[in-house]
Amino acid sequence: MREIRGDRLERPLALTGLLLLLACRGPADLSAQVVADTTGVQLYDVGCASCHGQDGRGADPDKVAFDIPLPDFSDCSFASREPDADWIAVAHQGGPVRGFDRTMPAFGEAFSETQLQAIIDHIRTFCGDPKWPRGELNFPRPLITEKAFPEDEFVYELGVRTESPGAVGNAFVYERRFGSKSQIEIALPFGFQDLTPRDPLTVPADSAESGWKGGLGDIGVGLKHVLLHSLTSGTILSGTFEIKLPTGTTSNGFGAGTTRLEPFLTFGQVLPGESFLQGQGGFEISTNTEKTSHEAFWRAALGRSWTQGRWGRAWTPMVEILGSSELESGGATHWSLVPQLQVTLNKRQHIIANIGVGLPLDDTEVRRPEILFYVLWEWFDGGFFAGW
Numbered sequence: 001m002r003e004i005r006g007d008r009l010e011r012p013l014a015l016t017g018l019l020l021l022l023a024c025r026g027p028a029d030l031s032a033q034v035v036a037d038t039t040g041v042q043l044y045d046v047g048c049a050s051c052h053g054q055d056g057r058g059a060d061p062d063k064v065a066f067d068i069p070l071p072d073f074s075d076c077s078f079a080s081r082e083p084d085a086d087w088i089a090v091a092h093q094g095g096p097v098r099g100f101d102r103t104m105p106a107f108g109e110a111f112s113e114t115q116l117q118a119i120i121d122h123i124r125t126f127c128g129d130p131k132w133p134r135g136e137l138n139f140p141r142p143l144i145t146e147k148a149f150p151e152d153e154f155v156y157e158l159g160v161r162t163e164s165p166g167a168v169g170n171a172f173v174y175e176r177r178f179g180s181k182s183q184i185e186i187a188l189p190f191g192f193q194d195l196t197p198r199d200p201l202t203v204p205a206d207s208a209e210s211g212w213k214g215g216l217g218d219i220g221v222g223l224k225h226v227l228l229h230s231l232t233s234g235t236i237l238s239g240t241f242e243i244k245l246p247t248g249t250t251s252n253g254f255g256a257g258t259t260r261l262e263p264f265l266t267f268g269q270v271l272p273g274e275s276f277l278q279g280q281g282g283f284e285i286s287t288n289t290e291k292t293s294h295e296a297f298w299r300a301a302l303g304r305s306w307t308q309g310r311w312g313r314a315w316t317p318m319v320e321i322l323g324s325s326e327l328e329s330g331g332a333t334h335w336s337l338v339p340q341l342q343v344t345l346n347k348r349q350h351i352i353a354n355i356g357v358g359l360p361l362d363d364t365e366v367r368r369p370e371i372l373f374y375v376l377w378e379w380f381d382g383g384f385f386a387g388w
């Protein structure tokens with residue numbers, strides 16, 4: 001009992017001493033690391049440990065006066081995926097700023113942002129395993145270019161051709177992480193298209209092959225693994241192997257009619273001023289070149305995020321450039337441009353939408369512009385209706 005009281009008394013005293021020292025000597029005298037190490041631990045103990053526990057696992061539920069479950073900061077799977085900026089927002093403004101409970105108090109008046117950063121730096125030490133890539137490397141998802149970061153995500157994608165003959169493509173994509181660096185992905189495409197012949201003389205417009213037809217596309221199953229990641233340099237590189245099965249309703253023009261194998265690399269790089277570059281490059285290997293040829297493809301997305309107000313919604317305009325080339329003699333090379341705008345929809349920022357337009361740059365007689373859209377749900381961060 002005495003020990004506990006002594007412990008409680010000493011910490012604020014040590015903290016006052018340290019703050020006095022900082023005030024007298026000026027923070028410039030101490031290296032940033034010392035400030036982070038010392039004040040981070042001390043401030044955490046004073047401000048956060050009563051609820052979050054000395055070890056970051058959350059205080060014993062019997063010892064706190066609320067029944068909201070506490071996060072476990074030592075659980076790398078949870079902690080590594082949260083970028084510092086989100087935790088600082090929660091610590092500064094309180095839980096409700098990210099759709100969490102108000103039991104998580106606001107510390108914006110008590111601590112400066114530098115102090116909050118030092119506290120977060122200390123919280124980061126609770127997950128001591130550097131294998132897990134950090135949330136800062138989880139860049140906004142472009143419409144076409146695949147991400148390097150492994151995700152727990154559910155996405156609905158939509159593409160609508162803007163000119164006749166009309167076509168609507170949809171896909172449900174499910175992604176699930178396993179281990180520190182891996183992810184599996186399943187994509188289920190389906191669509192509708194207008195098969196009414198443009199020249200009614202060749203096929204009468206009311207024939208069986210005419211009109212809007214629906215069908216399933218080629219189901220894709222992929223395995224992604226992070227090959228390297230560094231928070232210091234702001235880089236992440238992953239390799240993916242995907243197999244596309246011939247499940248498409250070929251009679252209505254869906255799917256390639258043969259199995260295709262897709263090995264590709266994806267990378268992301270932090271650029272100055274909240275901007276980023278993402279890239280993807282690989283091959284689509286056909287198992288039956290009579291039906292579809294081998295292809296090489298490359299994609300890049302450049303973007304920047306803006307926060308509405310100091311802590312609000314994130315708006316991310318991006319532009320993608322897409323290229324592909326059929327690997328056969330006389331095979332065509334195609335380019336497209338995809339300007340787009342991504343926005344977080346709810347406070348938790350785990351429900352996100354993106355809208356853009358796919359603009360073919362060649363063969364524009366056949367390749368038509370498309371409106372592209374997705375809504376994604378990072379299901380690990382809570383239910384679809386949580387955190388609005």
Ligand code: HEC
Binds near residue numbers: 069086
């Ligand atoms: C009065 C108890 C209490 C104190 C003190 C407290 N927290 Fe919390 N904190 C909570 C609760 C409860 C939650 C979970 C809220 C929820 O899930 O809705 C939480 C959640 C959080 C989260 C969100 C984690 C996530 O899921 O992304 C962060 C970050 C956080 N706290 C940081 C801090 C920091 C930093 C301090 C000290 C400066 C602190 N907390 C002090 C109760 C507290």
